[in-house]
Amino acid sequence: MHTRLIKIDPEHPDMALIDEAAQVIRAGGTVAFPTETVYGLGANGLDGHAVCKIFKAKGRPSDNPLILHIATLNELRPLVRDLSAQADKLIRLFWPGPLTLVLPRSKQVPDEVTGGLDTVAVRMPDHIVAQLLIAKAGVPIAAPSANRSGRPSPTCAAAVWEDLHGKIDLLIDGGSGGIGVESTVLDVTKDIPVLLRPGGITLEELRDTLGEIAFDSSLALESAVPKAPGMKYTHYAPRARVILIEGEQPLSPKILQTFVDAERQKGTQVGALLTEEMASLVRADVVHTMGSARQPLSIAARLFGALRDFDNTQVEVIFAEGISEEGIGLAIMNRLRKAAGCNVIKV
Numbered sequence: 001m002h003t004r005l006i007k008i009d010p011e012h013p014d015m016a017l018i019d020e021a022a023q024v025i026r027a028g029g030t031v032a033f034p035t036e037t038v039y040g041l042g043a044n045g046l047d048g049h050a051v052c053k054i055f056k057a058k059g060r061p062s063d064n065p066l067i068l069h070i071a072t073l074n075e076l077r078p079l080v081r082d083l084s085a086q087a088d089k090l091i092r093l094f095w096p097g098p099l100t101l102v103l104p105r106s107k108q109v110p111d112e113v114t115g116g117l118d119t120v121a122v123r124m125p126d127h128i129v130a131q132l133l134i135a136k137a138g139v140p141i142a143a144p145s146a147n148r149s150g151r152p153s154p155t156c157a158a159a160v161w162e163d164l165h166g167k168i169d170l171l172i173d174g175g176s177g178g179i180g181v182e183s184t185v186l187d188v189t190k191d192i193p194v195l196l197r198p199g200g201i202t203l204e205e206l207r208d209t210l211g212e213i214a215f216d217s218s219l220a221l222e223s224a225v226p227k228a229p230g231m232k233y234t235h236y237a238p239r240a241r242v243i244l245i246e247g248e249q250p251l252s253p254k255i256l257q258t259f260v261d262a263e264r265q266k267g268t269q270v271g272a273l274l275t276e277e278m279a280s281l282v283r284a285d286v287v288h289t290m291g292s293a294r295q296p297l298s299i300a301a302r303l304f305g306a307l308r309d310f311d312n313t314q315v316e317v318i319f320a321e322g323i324s325e326e327g328i329g330l331a332i333m334n335r336l337r338k339a340a341g342c343n344v345i346k347v
């Protein structure tokens, strides 16, 4: 399959190009597009056949449901059976924005989107290109992150191209500059909402709005039965093995250095993924900085790109420095734990 690449400047979106992309969606094709979190791989969310193409392109297990992206509130009603007062409050406060709500689904939503679940995940992205595309297409757009399944989510068009060219119809390059981690996924079908995936809207913000928020057990590392189906698969993994070092903040550079040195003594090429504060204090074969510990938003923006950058090096093992779980730090640590799989060392 030939993948077309077009550039749309979010500052001055070219409506003729938006129209072309919307036409691909309406015709049942696949379009990768920028959002305010990461790039998504979209298809007509009301067309089960089109949605299947997303799973195929990504190599994604078909039981892992997708988020429906909408541009206006009018599009929400037909997709859900019921909208609780809690959901309504969150929508008014956080949409458009990086909050995905899991809601009771209506019959309109194809099984291919929900993996057969009785719920559907919906969000309204806060990105002009995404909004125009959805509005022009005239249908909700089903879209997971636009990476090959298991790889770090793409924060720029080049990362999408690397993973998916030849497998999708169109890629819209809308630049980078998103939050860098995906949306928060919150199940609001329960009396006490359940956090399924930490993301762009923080747990603190949700608690300020709703009071009590329950944690899905899959967010605890030990658990084996995740609620967000996507959380059970290996995620965000570069080619090298990632080992996450977690502990009370700030971590000691000496301890990090000890782990790096022990691995290097075996003749292994070792990488380190460090905060700016730590980067000058620890030596490894390749050091990538992921932003300042004092500005965790800078880490969110850099995280997936930094993980991908290791693929252009010879490192076989990457030690990643754990950070504070405050604010967006919870989402960052969740992605680092997923990238590390079971390889987490508590110091």
Ligand code: TXA
Pocket: 035, 037, 038, 039, 040, 041, 064, 065, 066, 067, 098, 100, 102, 114, 117, 119, 120, 121, 125, 143, 144, 145, 146, 181, 182, 183, 184, 185, 196, 197, 227, 228, 229, 230, 231
């Ligand atoms: O920021 C984002 O959310 C990006 C952009 C493209 O919008 N999308 C994204 O989609 O991260 P994806 O498919 O990579 O992650 C969606 C997560 C998965 O863990 C999936 O299992 C979960 O949401 N999910 C989707 N529908 C669900 C449902 N009905 N119940 C529970 N979890 C659901």
Ligand code: MG
Pocket: 144, 145, 153
């Ligand atoms: Mg994803």
